Amino acid sequence: MDSKQFAALLNEDRRFPPPAEFAARANVADESLYEQAARDREGFWAAQAERLHWFRRWDKVLEWNPPFAQWFLGGKLNVAYNCLDRHLQTHTRTKAAIIWEGEPGDERVLTYLDLHREVCRFANVLRQMGVGKGDRVTIYLPMIPEAAVAMLACTRIGAIHSVVFGGFSAESLRDRINDSRSKVVVTADGGWRRGNIIRMKQIVNEAVVDCASVEKVIVVKRIGHESLVEHGWHPGRDHWYHTLMRNAPVTCPVEEMDAEDPLFILYTSGSTGKPKGVLHTTGGYLTQVAATTKYVFDLKDEDVYWCSADIGWITGHSYVIYGPLANGATTLMYEGAPDYPDRGRIWEIIQKYRVNIFYTAPTLIRSFMRWGEGWPSKYDLSSLRLLGTVGEPINPEAWMWYHKHIGGERCPIVDTWWQTETGAIMATPLPGVVHTKPGSTTRPFPGIEMAVVNEEGQEVPPGAGGYLVVKSPWPSMLRTVWGDPDRYVSTYFGRFGHQVYFTGDGAKRDEDGYYWIIGRVDDVINVSGHRIGTMEVESALVDHPLVAEAAVIGRSHAVKGQAITAFVTLKEGRRGTPDLVDELKQHVVTKIGALARPEEIYFAADLPKTRSGKIMRRLLRDIAEGRALGDTTTLADPNVVAQLRQQYESQE
Ligand code: PRX
Numbered sequence: 001m002d003s004k005q006f007a008a009l010l011n012e013d014r015r016f017p018p019p020a021e022f023a024a025r026a027n028v029a030d031e032s033l034y035e036q037a038a039r040d041r042e043g044f045w046a047a048q049a050e051r052l053h054w055f056r057r058w059d060k061v062l063e064w065n066p067p068f069a070q071w072f073l074g075g076k077l078n079v080a081y082n083c084l085d086r087h088l089q090t091h092t093r094t095k096a097a098i099i100w101e102g103e104p105g106d107e108r109v110l111t112y113l114d115l116h117r118e119v120c121r122f123a124n125v126l127r128q129m130g131v132g133k134g135d136r137v138t139i140y141l142p143m144i145p146e147a148a149v150a151m152l153a154c155t156r157i158g159a160i161h162s163v164v165f166g167g168f169s170a171e172s173l174r175d176r177i178n179d180s181r182s183k184v185v186v187t188a189d190g191g192w193r194r195g196n197i198i199r200m201k202q203i204v205n206e207a208v209v210d211c212a213s214v215e216k217v218i219v220v221k222r223i224g225h226e227s228l229v230e231h232g233w234h235p236g237r238d239h240w241y242h243t244l245m246r247n248a249p250v251t252c253p254v255e256e257m258d259a260e261d262p263l264f265i266l267y268t269s270g271s272t273g274k275p276k277g278v279l280h281t282t283g284g285y286l287t288q289v290a291a292t293t294k295y296v297f298d299l300k301d302e303d304v305y306w307c308s309a310d311i312g313w314i315t316g317h318s319y320v321i322y323g324p325l326a327n328g329a330t331t332l333m334y335e336g337a338p339d340y341p342d343r344g345r346i347w348e349i350i351q352k353y354r355v356n357i358f359y360t361a362p363t364l365i366r367s368f369m370r371w372g373e374g375w376p377s378k379y380d381l382s383s384l385r386l387l388g389t390v391g392e393p394i395n396p397e398a399w400m401w402y403h404k405h406i407g408g409e410r411c412p413i414v415d416t417w418w419q420t421e422t423g424a425i426m427a428t429p430l431p432g433v434v435h436t437k438p439g440s441t442t443r444p445f446p447g448i449e450m451a452v453v454n455e456e457g458q459e460v461p462p463g464a465g466g467y468l469v470v471k472s473p474w475p476s477m478l479r480t481v482w483g484d485p486d487r488y489v490s491t492y493f494g495r496f497g498h499q500v501y502f503t504g505d506g507a508k509r510d511e512d513g514y515y516w517i518i519g520r521v522d523d524v525i526n527v528s529g530h531r532i533g534t535m536e537v538e539s540a541l542v543d544h545p546l547v548a549e550a551a552v553i554g555r556s557h558a559v560k561g562q563a564i565t566a567f568v569t570l571k572e573g574r575r576g577t578p579d580l581v582d583e584l585k586q587h588v589v590t591k592i593g594a595l596a597r598p599e600e601i602y603f604a605a606d607l608p609k610t611r612s613g614k615i616m617r618r619l620l621r622d623i624a625e626g627r628a629l630g631d632t633t634t635l636a637d638p639n640v641v642a643q644l645r646q647q648y649e650s651q652e
Contacts, residue, residue, distance in 0.1 A: 012396050016436045026432020027298050037446035044447045048291040053086045055256045067493035069473035071284035072259035080156035081254045083325035084116040092328040100145050103192035103336025120252035122153035125244045133158030138182040140164045142191025143335040146220045147311045150186045158255035162265040165312025168593040170206035176267050181213040188222040194337045205232035259283025265482045268420040269533035271523040277482030284475030288424040293323030296428050306332035307359040314420040343371045347379035359388035361529040365398045366559045373405040388414040391529025392561040399438035417441035423476030440514045452509045457496040468507035469500045525554030540591035551607050551615045555624035563599035565624040576603030
């Protein structure tokens with residue numbers, strides 16, 4: 001967010017009370033949940049846990065040995081049982097669990113009975129391959145129902161899944177498989193994206209060459225073109241999903257898991273080069289995810305609910321799969337791009353399936369704004385009754401557009417703040433109670449204690465900016481960084497002591513106690529709601545033989561929120577050319593994935609650094625956002641940055 005946007009945010013004084021009609025039917029219509037949680041936080045969370053099915057009740061709600069928390073100690077449960085089996089005992093059994101639409105327009109609906117059957121089958125397949133409790137399974141799939149089946153099958157037998165977003169490169173996939181030491185990889189022959197095929201099996205082939213832990217690769221036939229699998233099929237290692245499923249029994253006993261048994265690993269970027277494996281466990285995660293889904297989205301039995309996130313991200317885990325299914329809801333999955341075959345696709349889907357609740361990212365809303373309200377206005381969006389956003393700060397202008405052109409001025413908007421590490425929503429309006437302000441995530445969810453603090457960890461007065469922290473443990477918090485507990489402690493509990501979780505975000509709290517998230521204060525870039533570490537991109541760049549040094553920053557971008565800008569110094573005697581810009585961008589794509597492609601690359605004779613050798617990112621951001629220099633063209637004068645350094649050091 002640039003300073004102009006931030007100033008506009010601070011002046012935002014529009015208020016939107018819950019519409020009367022909405023509030024009259026809302027799951028939460030008064031302050032009682034907030035009051036209950038304020039009186040007895042652990043009691044509140046225990047009451048939420050009661051909504052799940054436990055094979056054995058917990059002995060103790062919370063054990064807090066800062067910074068390590070354990071929730072619902074002694075409790076036994078199973079996530080797949082909670083998402084599927086228990087619904088088979090009610091009318092929900094024949095209800096749609098997943099409504100799926102493929103990019104080419106193919107459709108599938110799986111009832112809870114169907115999904116249960118598929119999950120049992122695949123759980124048996126995994127067991128038969130020797131996967132047991134605590135083993136890791138990497139899932140690298142497009143947005144197809146089999147992704148949900150694979151995740152739930154893992155939870156059924158107590159295996160730990162690690163879903164890797166389908167846009168990551170072979171190298172990124174390889175690093176994640178190796179870090180988790182996965183036994184099995186589940187993938188597809190390919191996936192559709194804007195009419196093109198992403199050759200996923202081929203990417204897996206490249207990745208697993210260097211993965212000693214991988215015994216089996218299971219391949220879903222999504223596309224069905226022979227050419228996708230004719231090379232690199234390893235008999236013995238590779239198996240077709242449909243063949244394995246054909247012979248698998250349709251019942252499968254569930255593993256009774258301890259509340260604190262690991263549920264999944266999800267890799268996310270931090271401020272160092274290597275992505276962190278965020279570890280979530282069973283009981284606390286499901287408790288908070290189920291409760292937030294019910295209350296934040298005001299979920300009703302008859303709703304069609306659509307969260308447009310990919311399962312490769314935490315939002316896809318918590319609010320496409322686990323939260324909705326734990327509540328017996330109908331969750332919609334769409335495989336493809338929002339602008340394929342045209343820019344009306346999202347609205348067409350909402351009209352077609354009569355979607356009631358729609359949850360998406362601000363970046364998408366800003367794209368829709370740019371494409372014009374002519375697209376949504378062609379469709380009947382009257383089924384919508386609640387809208388949500390997540391992933392990055394939403395600028396008030398985009399909020400107002402969403403409110404007016406998608407919500408028809410009748411749908412509350414829930415701006416939900418949370419992170420991969422928090423597992424579930426942490427700050428959000430409860431839509432039947434909280435008056436919203438465009439651009440504010442409003443209040444912490446009941447049972448969550450947040451604060452804005454200064455450098456010393458003291459709470460700042462209303463209106464002042466500072467660091468966003470969480471003051472006490474919450475059920476769905478990450479438990480550790482996979483294989484690296486020290487990193488867990490230093491990253492999240494190093495800055496303000498072991499009691500206080502540091503989010504990495506800057507924020508402001510206003511006079512009404514509402515939170516306004518400003519964005520990351522660490523070296524993490526948020527591109528279209530996706531987290532990328534500056535160091536990851538820098539390592540990818542310096543991996544290129546011509547690059548000597550690289551500095552990467554996030555600059556504000558009208559649609560993506562932030563875009564990646566790289567400053568590169570080349571090895572002695574090398575000159576930057578437009579061709580080299582393209583080559584370096586492609587190099588980053590190959591190393592990390594398309595989501596990390598730098599928007600622009602500048603060549604510099606030297607990078608601006610402090611005397612202690614630290615790169616002055618703030619200065620680079622000024623350059624990239626045109627503040628110090630006005631418009632910069634692709635190839636900036638190599639002397640410019642050096643001159644800037646001189647200017648800076650003379651002022652220091
Ligand atoms: O900077 C915050 C931003 O996204 C970061 C977390 O990214 P990730 O772990 O990928 O999870 C994204 C989806 C939960 C946060 O540190 N962020 C997320 N939600 C919001 C947000 N920034 C402002 N407003 C939000 N509602």
